[in-house]
Structure formats: structure tokens, C-alpha cells
Amino acid sequence: MTASTVQANALDDARVQLAEAVAVLGYPEGLHRILGAARRETTVSVPLVRDNGDVEVFTGYRVQHSIARGPAKGGIRYSSEVNLDEVRALAMWMTWKCALLDIPYGGAKGGVDVDPRTLSPAELERLTRTYTQGISPVIGPDNDIPAPDVGTDEQTMAWMMDAYSATRGRGVPGVVTGKPLDLGGSLGRRTSTSRGVAHISLLALAKEGIAPSSATAVVQGYGKVGADAADYLAEAGVRIISVSDRFGAVHNTDGLDLSRLRAHSEERGTVAAFGGGLPIDPAAVLELDVDLLVPAAVEGVVNADNASRVCARIIVEGANGPTTAEADKILERSGVLVVPDILANAGGVVVSYFEWVQAQQGYWWTLSDVERGLDDRMTAAWSSVLDQAATTGSTLRRAAMALAVGRVARAHRARGLTH
Missing domain, CATH: 3.40.50.720 (NAD(P)-binding Rossmann-like Domain)
Known part of the structure; x- marks a missing residue:
């Protein structure tokens, strides 16, 4: 199975999972279409001057699938296999993940079609700053908060935060999560x-x-x-x-x-x-x-x-x-x-949420506070999914999807976005 086939299947699989949840919940086709559609898709050119003076142009993406329950949230992936369909699928899964863990976020995802192993640290920094400038109109601590993913790390987030802050004329630590501790990151986020x-x-x-x-x-x-x-x-x-x-x-x-x-x-x-x-x-x-x-x-x-x-x-x-x-x-x-x-794998977004809350408050928690909060959230979600599966006689995936999609649908209806 080729990489492109896997990516295409990822979006197909995400859509199949949504369709099954919609059928279980008995939602009309109009609501199904709303739940399946991304709110915004951004594609940007990411030119990079290599250390030897050569110029290459990569493509970057940011997809915001939903903001019905709050700001969009999702990682940034650097991989030569990144494409728009993969990012669409990952953004949709982030929406359901945040809803299932009852975190007040919607789902987003981003990435650049580059193999980071082929770039020097200086090239990675230039690429990250250019990509951040490209998507800066659609991200921010109140509307879309990136985080690390495959091929990125806390250093990437530090560069992103700095590049975004430069466009605002002030430090904005809440624009990303997964940052170094010295820049407002949270204890326990890395693991x-x-x-x-x-x-x-x-x-x-x-x-x-x-x-x-x-x-x-x-x-x-x-x-x-x-x-x-x-x-x-x-x-x-x-x-x-x-x-x-x-x-x-x-x-x-x-x-x-x-x-x-x-x-x-x-x-x-x-x-x-x-x-x-x-x-x-x-x-x-x-x-x-x-x-x-x-x-x-x-x-x-x-x-x-x-x-x-x-x-x-x-x-x-x-x-x-x-x-x-x-x-x-x-x-x-x-x-x-x-x-x-x-x-x-929702532990990352749970502690990303904790990090964002800490940045908004300007008050940082102890590691035991973070780990206890993470364990409590994960256990509560596990219990909810088990109960749903037992009640409906379904698999854990169908139970989790029904819970998550139901929460997002209710948010849409409460906001008057559908009937």
C-alpha cells in the first residue's frame, strides 16, 4: 500500500466513521453534511532559501474542521507524505477527540510537505517562520492553536510562537501549545x-x-x-x-x-x-x-x-x-x-488544553496537578465509552464516535447553525 493510498484511505475512513455515527444517531442528511465539511482550508506556498543559496518551494496546509465547541486545535506535521486529504482527515478526527474528552475545542490540523531530516536546523527555522507567516491570519489563541505532531517538536513551537508574536507586536504564548517550559510550556506536556x-x-x-x-x-x-x-x-x-x-x-x-x-x-x-x-x-x-x-x-x-x-x-x-x-x-x-x-491518544490534546489555560491565566501548575488532571480526564472518557458501548451493543469506536459526534451536533444546534 503506497503512502498516497494510505492518505486517501484515511479521509475515506474518517468519512465512513462519521456516516456510521450519523446513522446511529438518526441525524438528517443536512446535518451530516455540516458535520463532515471543514469550516476553513488554507493552502500556502512555503519558499525556503537553503543554506547553499538554492531556493525550494514547499506547500503548507492548515485545515480547521470545526469551531462549534470552541477554538480549533491540532498539530503541525512535517512529512514528505503530507497532503490536503491527510490533513482533512486528521482535522476531523481532532474534532471528535476534543468532543469525546469534553474539551472546549474544535478540530484542526496542519502540515508542510517536507522531510525535516533533509533540512539543517537553520533551514527548519526559516521554513517554520515562513509557514507561520503564511497561516498567521487564521491561527491565534482564541481561534486556532497549533501543537507538535510528526516531524515537529517544542523547538518548532517556539519558532512558531515567536513568528506569530512578531506579527502582533507582543508576546502571545497561547498561540501554540507544546512549547518549551521557558516560553510558557506545561510540565507533563511532552509525554x-x-x-x-x-x-x-x-x-x-x-x-x-x-x-x-x-x-x-x-x-x-x-x-x-x-x-x-x-x-x-x-x-x-x-x-x-x-x-x-x-x-x-x-x-x-x-x-x-x-x-x-x-x-x-x-x-x-x-x-x-x-x-x-x-x-x-x-x-x-x-x-x-x-x-x-x-x-x-x-x-x-x-x-x-x-x-x-x-x-x-x-x-x-x-x-x-x-x-x-x-x-x-x-x-x-x-x-x-x-x-x-x-x-x-487524547492525552496530548488534554494537556495542550491545560497548557493553553495556564497561558491564559498566567499561572502554571505542578506536574502532579497536570498528571492527575490527565488521568482523571482519560478515565472519565473511558468510562463513558464503555457505558455507551454496553448500552448500544456496539464496538468502542462506534460508541466513542456516537458520543463525540453527538456533542458536536448539539453545539451546532445550540448555536443555531442547524435544526
């Missing part, structure tokens, strides 16, 4: 998505009657989310037997030494050739016989081609859209418990 994934994973294991000390797990995508999620799970007693990244994978049935693995990955830039386990085909990691599978990389990795070979009892979606609609049906027939992305 918040990972912590949320691990927290939900442990709740899912408990639901299935599996003790962490006897559980085995695989993390597909040992990166920004997957590495810390693996550490959190291991701290709880889960045995991580295999991890993968885009360059390779490693397997050890006795459990990987995660401290050594992290050191190796940071030094080499990959888990490949790690001496604490055997090399394995990265695709095979998804099919290992484990209690828990955490796909934490990109969209569409569990699909119609491999879903029937997935042996995990539980899938907790650390990435956005890692399971296609076709795979969902196969996994449901196989009895695999799939915890959807809009619940499982």
Missing part, C-alpha cells in the same frame, strides 16, 4: 500522549481480566509517542517484547531492556541492530501473539491485507487512524478489542 496511551492500555487490560505483570505487548512506532508509552507500560509491569520504527524492528520474548534500547535508538536514530534482541521484519511486529498491540506511528498500518493475521487481544491506537475501516470489520469478527484513537 502526555504517551502517558494517556499507557493509562488507557492498562484500563483495557483490566477490562479483559489481564494483569499487567502477566501481559505482553508490542509497540509499532518507537518514536515520540511509542517510546515513552513503552516505558510507562513497562513501569506498570507489562513485558514489551517487540518494537519497530521505519528502519527496522527488534524482538525479545523475555522482554526488551528499554533503557538500553532508548540509548541505542537515541545514538543510532533507529531500533535496528539493537543487541538486546533479534531483528524482525517491521511488518511482522503487527502480527505477533501478544496481549496488547500499540500502533503508534502513522495511519493505515492495520488494514485489509494484514488484519486477519493480527493476534493481539487488544489494540490501543497510539497513532491517528492506524486501523482502516476494512480492518475494523475483520478485527470485530475476530473478537479483538480495539480502543480508538480519539480516546486512546
